[in-house]
Amino acid sequence: MRKQDNTITWDTFSEGLWRENPVFAMLLGMCPVLAVTNSAINALAMGVATTFVLLASGVLISLLRRQIPKQVRIATYIVIIATFVTIVDYAIQAISLDLYNALGAFIQLIVVNCMILGRAEAYASKNRPLKAFVNALGMGAGFTFALLCLGVVREVLGAGKLFGVDLFGPQFEPWVVMVLPAGGFIVLGAWLLLFEWFKQRKAQSESDAVVEVR
Amino acid sequence: MKTKPQIELRTTPHAHAPDDVVRIMRNVVYALLPIAGFAIWQFGLSVLALLITVTLSCLLTERFFNWMGSGYNSLGDWSATITGLLLALTLPPAFPLWMGAVAGFAAISLGKALFGGLGMNVLNPALVGRAFVQAAFPVAITTWTPAFFDGRFSQFAPSTLALPFLRPPSVDSWVELLQVDAFSGATPLALHKFEGIQTDTIDLLTGMTTGSAGETSALLILVCGLYLAFRRMLDWRIPLTVMGGVALTSVLLSLVDPEKAPDAIFMLFSGGLMLGAWFMASDMVGSPVTPLGVLIYGLLIGSLTVVIRVYGGLTEGVMYAILLGNAATPLIEQITQPRIFGQRANK
């Protein structure tokens, strides 16, 4: 169990970026990760929306953490999260219907993204609002980063565009599979493979180094 | 006693059947060569180039993953060659070469190397490659060109030589210039599904149709398949049950839904069914080892093929049916473990 420690360090923010990246390291909230990343703009919007919910619910839960009895905490968290999701939902509708249509039901499904509930339970309910905020910002950034990793690859290969900007001209033949569901699985699988490969290579060269020192 | 000989100690049995993996695979390659030859004769240079490109791409990918992994060179077992040849034979004749190379790469990497190489894959690598490009380049893979046009040995189809990553030019004007009237671009299955035109069974058997490079002549495929079956290099139960599944489902559907009733003979000899049944469903790596499992597997593939062809959005369903059959194989195998000798009380 984490000790109550009020200092905010770089780590508070950065652990979500890489070491505990919700997507690449913990495989949380996979559905939106795969479903809405067929273009970079959707990925970004989803990332921002999720980050907003993460931040707002994190701070509110942290503020109320002493008031919420243990028995009803999950129910309370869900209601709070659902509230912010509804707010985001309407906000996006107000900003752009096209974006709203592209993201489909997945904005509303942020409610059940276990990363958010997980953070609420494991972090926000145990830390000061500011610290929860910083951590949520890191987690949100990590989540958005992962979504972008997928969105960029899938849009570039699948449509020849990046953020809607044509990259290769009209002669480019897009790889349609990339924007289809199968492509989502495969691209995420490929990213994981790549990271794993780097990790193993690093571990390998580290163990080689140890041998050399001896 | 004489000089002490060098004694080798091996475990039983000390005899071994003459077949080994290399020999089986080499024979499959032999059996594929006539089919490839016919495809070249039928469609000309484009198919020749496609066969070479795709096979090369498979071999290079295999070698690349050898190098990434164990370092052990597995090209000698011929399985990547089979994958390449079969994959090329399932592609449309005018398929751009660069897309063929992508297909080969996807086949070996996604379909095989990822799972540990020969024998470890779950789904048929060649079909994984084809399914990948079917989803990636749906236009190119549904572009059919006529067979037996004059000058097929002196010119490529314009789409064949498209530059990598670039959209292949449309073949429409080229096809019109060829002025072939005997064979339109549409495959027998498309003709049947969208225009209600039924191709002659004789034409289906002899390959006087269009379609994927190697799927046209049902008879030739049958002969090559039977060669392997008689040499026990493939399990004849699989093609037989697949074909049985097709026939059975066709007959059943004609009872249930006479309006859409498929014609069993047509279903059997059109499209990629023969090639799929004899060379791809029969890939033992993705099929069950248990006898009862083989029966279920074959019937499943056969019936899925007909259902997709008749009720689905696609004209052809063999590829997906086999992939789904492969995916279901572990489950099928689990429920069909053989009853061992003496297990049932005999009274």
Added chain:
Amino acid sequence: MSLFNLFGRPSFNHGIHPPSNKTVTGKTPIRRLPFPGMLVIPLNQHIGKPAIPIVKKGEEVVRGQPIAKADGFVSVPIHAPATGRIKGIELMPTAQGRNAPSILLEVYEGATQEVLWGEEQTIGDMSDEALRQAIQNSGMVGLGGAAFPSHVKLTIPDDKSVDTLVVNGCECEPYLSCDHRMMLEHPRPLMRGIRYAMRATGTKQAVIGIEDNKMDAVETLRANLPRDGSISVEAVETKYPQGSEKMLIKSLLGREVPAGGIPAEIGVVVNNVGTLAALGQLLPKGEGLIERVITVAGPGVKHPGNYLVPLGTSIGFVLDQVGYEGSETEFILGGPMMGPAVSALDTPVTKGTSGLLVLNEPNIEAETLRIWPCIRCARCVDACPMHLNPSHLGLLAAKRKYETMAEEFHLNDCFECGSCSYVCPSNIPLVQYFRIAKAINREQAA
């Protein structure tokens, strides 16, 4: 696949068809080999407790004299195969690779081939009890390979009853033809032995099963059948392992021995033709088992054939007598499918040895040694006479899931016939895996 066997001979499902390689040896009559200078006679030539020596170092023995006595019921005595002097009792290598206590007998030069021990007995006057005792006294064990004491097998427990004696003349292993020659050359002792076995077990019916590549033996035996019709001869399909008792019973009688059970549970006793012929020969004279016929064959052998060999003769001596080329690398006691390879040429021939096979380099191509991953071709599944799933067992073994193999996939019903390894195009040493798995499971259980 038995598709082409719909109208063929009776048979079992699955199994394999290795080339039989019996054309030469099957036509060669049995010949007798001379005594070697020294015989090494292991005390554990049979399944059960080793025999207890009753001779001392330096003692003189005559051919046929008992030199070790049975230790309890599941054990048999041993008789001296030649006249000579006991050199000692020492640990010597055996076919199993382990060293075992053995009696060393120095054979007198020019020792006689006459058997100098034994009293004639009238079998018809004996009680069943006495008959079984006489069988034990003869030191008889199954000559079919398992070397299980014959009197034990012929003693039917009170809670079981046996109706049929199956006589196993299949000799399904490639190369081997000693049983074949036995049937051709000694049909009368065989019939006698069958009648003794029927008496001992109380069966009224006996069936001799012979593979249909030995139709001459079928005819010879048919010509020698007793009139009363209690004994019959049946030709069965030539297929390995037709000679395994479970398979043969299935072929001849259509009954399946329950998994993990013995034939007596379904009212059958199985004996090898060699066993019964020997019994028919020895019992009336009250002699013991001191020699046996072995097939010596293989590409490396100059004069392949069937030889009557005193027990305890080293295989090196046998090979010197029949002549062999120097490039051989593999020596096998028994047939190529189940016989163990031996590591030393001073390994002795014992009661359970049915053949000596010499394979040389061309038979063991380098290519066949390469092991590929299982390609799931299902050939092993279609070959396994026990209807196991060797493919899956092999994969499990490679991942060391030995317990799963036994608990869910019937590992212990595998009788190591080698059919699966024989057909495997990936050259996976399946039988070897299974043997290791069983051994490790046994160790874990102990």
Added chain:
Amino acid sequence: MNYESLSFIFLNAVLANNFVLALFLGLCPFLGVSGKLNTAVPMGLATMFVMLVSSVCAYGINIVLVGLDIEFLRLIAYIVVIASAVQLVEMTLKKFSPGLFRALGIFLPLITTNCAILGLALFQTFKEYDFLQSLVYALGAGTGFILAIMLMAGMREKLELSNLPSVTQGAAVSLMLGGLLSLSFMGFAGLGGQ
């Protein structure tokens, strides 16, 4: 109002628009619990069961919400009601059918707030299915989920006995398999289209 036939709704949800493989819903349990067949099957059954419960709940609440013209509370209402309904069912099950509870029970809390469940409730509302259609939709979605997770579990059990390269062990290979399965399911596209 929606005029899709029941059989079309069912087949479409099972095959062509499979919740996991085409719509990306319920991936966490799909990836997390598909390692072994004997946990995947109860998980699938539990999911189907919860889908049926939540389909009924969502249909009911939606009538109330539309009636009161407070549709903007839909999300909150759905999630709360579905979660409580599943809790209630869980408690009833525990009391009256301990056997069933033991088989499915451990999975229930895991999936009450999973996106396949909520997604189903939202989709049936968007598609304006009537009661029977909603029920069939839930049945189809559940069947599709069971199908997908069983196929996946079978394949992963098989892979357990193969020699995976060290980099592909773990989640990556499951995702790739999911991708290939999704490719294979594309064959069902357009089923019943014409």
Added chain:
Amino acid sequence: MQQPAAPAGPMVRTLVGVAMLSGLLVVLTFHFTKPYIDENQRRAIEAALFQVVPGAVTRRDFLVTEKGVVPATEKKQPGDTLFYAGYDDKGKLLGIAANARAQGYANLIHLLYGYDPVCQCIRGIKVLKLAETPGLGDKIITDPAFVANFEALDVTLAEDGKTLANEIVTVKHGSKQNQWEIDAISGATISSKAVGKALNESAKALLPMLVPNIEAIETRSEEQVTGDRLKVKG
């Protein structure tokens, strides 16, 4: 959420408090964003409407109910069909637009089509939602030859006024003969057929109800020009 052995007071207080807070936030958001969302939706609908009814600048919404065609001022009941009427700046009816949908290759294709009562034909279609394969199925939007099918697609009613004189059919590419046929896109026959099927079914259901009542919507009444903003569900 284990129930027992907790002081009920704080529990209830928290739940009620959170629920109220959440309700408040949601209601505030709803009210704050509603005008924008409505505006967005109006623009979206009108953009589509004005595209399929060329020349239209204002619109009115109607419902086909059991009672006949009524202005869409009441709440839509299950079974009612919504359509939009488009007028030029002088208030003359130019055409009506209605929704149609059918199963395409990947999923349902949602369309809005414009009906011209003068020529008794469909004057244009707009794809609202589709999940067809990019490069193939989405040619129903991008292929000019296909779009040209809807310059004047004949949907004359049969003499009895209960159905269409000729059902709309999609025919193989290059074989269009009649004004009520749709020339399919080669390579995307399924998507093309879905469009035909969607139009056919919608027109068959809507037009027999609409045409006899066309006078009722012929002119717009002033008060409804702007006030009418009906919510369309996503």
